[in-house]
Amino acid sequence: MVDPRNILDRMVRKFERRAHLDDSDRKALRGLPYDLKVMEAGRYIVREGSSPDHSAVLVSGLAYRHKITAEGSRQIVSIHVAGDFVDLEGSLLNVVDHNIQALTRSEVALIRSTSLLELVNKHPRIARAMWIDTIIDGSIFREWVVNVGRRDARERLAHLMCEFARRLEAAGMGSPDGYELPMTQEQLGDATGLTSVHVNRTLKGLADDGLISRERRFIRIPDWEKMRAIAGFNETYLHLDQVGGASPR
Amino acid sequence: MVDPRNILDRMVRKFERRAHLDDSDRKALRGLPYDLKVMEAGRYIVREGSSPDHSAVLVSGLAYRHKITAEGSRQIVSIHVAGDFVDLEGSLLNVVDHNIQALTRSEVALIRSTSLLELVNKHPRIARAMWIDTIIDGSIFREWVVNVGRRDARERLAHLMCEFARRLEAAGMGSPDGYELPMTQEQLGDATGLTSVHVNRTLKGLADDGLISRERRFIRIPDWEKMRAIAGFNETYLHLDQVGGASPR
C-alpha cells in the first residue's frame, strides 16, 4: 500500500513526464479530492454504456480495458499500470463505450468529474499534460491495431510482452531480469485476438526456443535484443521520452 | 474547392460539436494562419519518424493513417474525412510514429505548431474541444482493435463500411443511398488485416447476399438494419452526439 499522503504521486510523476508543471500545478494535482477504493481482481471499474460522474486513477495494481462484440467475444484493447488515469473519458464524454476491469487487486482513486474539470480549467499546463497523455494512449491503441492486424501469433505475444516489460519499467515497477505478467492465457488471447489454446502453444514455442522462460506467470526475457527482433518491437510509440514536447511557456 | 474565406469551416463546425465555443473562439479558429497545399492521391502528409513543426487539417478529400511492421506489411489504423485535424500529434509529440497519406486528391491546411499552441493557450474552450476530439479518436482506434481482433472477414468489412457511411454522413458528405469508397481492395485489406484476394471474395459474398451493391467503388447498402446486424455495428464509439459533455462554464 502507498503512503496516504502521496497516494496520487505516481500519477503526478507521470504527468510531469508529459508537460512541464510548476509547483502550483503539482500541488493542485496532489490536492485533488478523491475517494479511494480497493478493488479485487475481476471487479469492474467502469462499465460500458454508463455515464459516470467521476474518473478513476489506478493507484496500485493493474487493470485492463475491453469491449464485447455483438457475438459475445471479448477483445482487450489496453492494459493499465499504477499511475494511469484509466478513464478520463468518463468525465469528458457523455457515455463510455468500453469496460475497465481490475486485473489484479488494485487501489483506485475516484475523482469527481466536477473536481477534475475545475482543475483543468484553472491549470492549463495540467490540461496540456492530460491531453498529451490522451494522445499517447491513442498511439498505443494504434500499435495494438497493427499487432492484431498484421502480426502472427508468435509476434503478437512477443510484442505484448515487450510492451509490458517497458511500461512496467517506465512506471518504476519492473526489474531488468523479468516481471510478473498476472494474466491468464485466456486474457492473453483476448488481448491478442487469439484463443487460449493457441496462446498456450505459442508461449510454449517461445519458451522452447529460449526466447522467454516462465515459472507460473513470471516472465523472463534472457535475450532482449532477440526478443525485440522477433516481436518487431519499436518502442517509439510509447513516447516514453516525451517531456513537454514543443510546448514553450 | 472551398471558398477560401471559409477554408477551415468544416473543422470549426466539427469542434463545435465537441465543446461549446463562443464567438471569440470561432473567430480565433477561423483566423489561424495556414498554408494550403493540394496533395495528389498517395502523397504523404506526415511521415513516420519525422518531427514536424506543423500540424495538418484535412480541408477536402480523404486520408488514411498507417504503420509498417518490421516485416514490411502495412496496417491502416484510421481513415480521415474533410474537417479532421489529421495530426495534432505533430505539434504535441516529439516524434510521430505513423504515416498519413492522401487517399484521394486532397487539400491540406498546414498550421505551424507555434500558432496552434498559442491558440490553445489563449482559448481553453478550443483546447477542450481538441482534447475531446483526441479522446474520440482513441475510441475509434479501440473499435478498430476489436474489429481486426475479434471479427471475421465479412464482419470486418461490413463494419468498416458502416463506420464509413456514418462518418461521411456526419461530416455532411454522405447520402443515405450510398457513397463512394475510394479505396482499392488492397487498402481495404490493409485496414482490416486481410489480403486483397480475400477482400475481393468477401465483398463478392456480401454483394451476392444482397447486403451491399457496388458499381466501381460506389457502395450501396439497401438494408441498413441487416447490414448493421451483420457487422455488429454500434455507433456509440463514434460519439457523434457529443456536445460539450459534462463541461459547464
Added chain:
DNA sequence: CGGACAGTTGATCCCGTTCAAGAAACGTGG
C-alpha cells in the same frame, strides 16, 4: 478432500493465405 479454475496436449477442421494467371479499368502519349 473436493470443486473450480487455469494450464496442457491431441486430433481435426476451416477460414483466410499464398501463388498464379487472366480480365477489366485507367491513364498517358501519340
Added chain:
DNA sequence: CCACGTTTCTTGAACGGGATCAACTGTCCG
C-alpha cells in the same frame, strides 16, 4: 480516339496457421 503499359479486380487451386472440440493435469483454496 486508339494503342499500350500499369494498376486494380477477379477467379482458381492448394496450403497452413490458428480455431475448435475434447480430455486430462495441475493448482489453488475453502
